[in-house]
Amino acid sequence: MRSMRAFYILIVAVATTASVTLGASPEKIVGAFASIDPARVKVGGEIGRRIDLTIQKNLLAIEVDNQFLAPFR
Numbered sequence: 353m354r355s356m357r358a359f360y361i362l363i364v365a366v367a368t369t370a371s372v373t374l375g376a377s378p379e380k381i382v383g384a385f386a387s388i389d390p391a392r393v394k395v396g397g398e399i400g401r402r403i404d405l406t407i408q409k410n411l412l413a414i415e416v417d418n419q420f421l422a423p424f425r
Contacts, residue, residue, distance in 0.1 A: 362399070365399055366399070
């Protein structure tokens with residue numbers, strides 16, 4: 353239950369950051385769906401820093417063939 357609460361908080365934070373970064377007001381977002389370019393969405397602050405660290409230190413550092421796929425072969 354605690355992890356679900358953290359997940360919901362993360363989703364709200366990302367949505368809020370996306371709306372602020374794109375310059376859209378909350379009134380325009382509520383009740384209207386608009387297509388946006390994912391490249392325009394930037395996550396900043398502490399969450400953005402941690403996401404960047406996770407990408408750099410974990411996802412890009414793994415050797416896919418030797419470390420990840422070996423147990424599945």
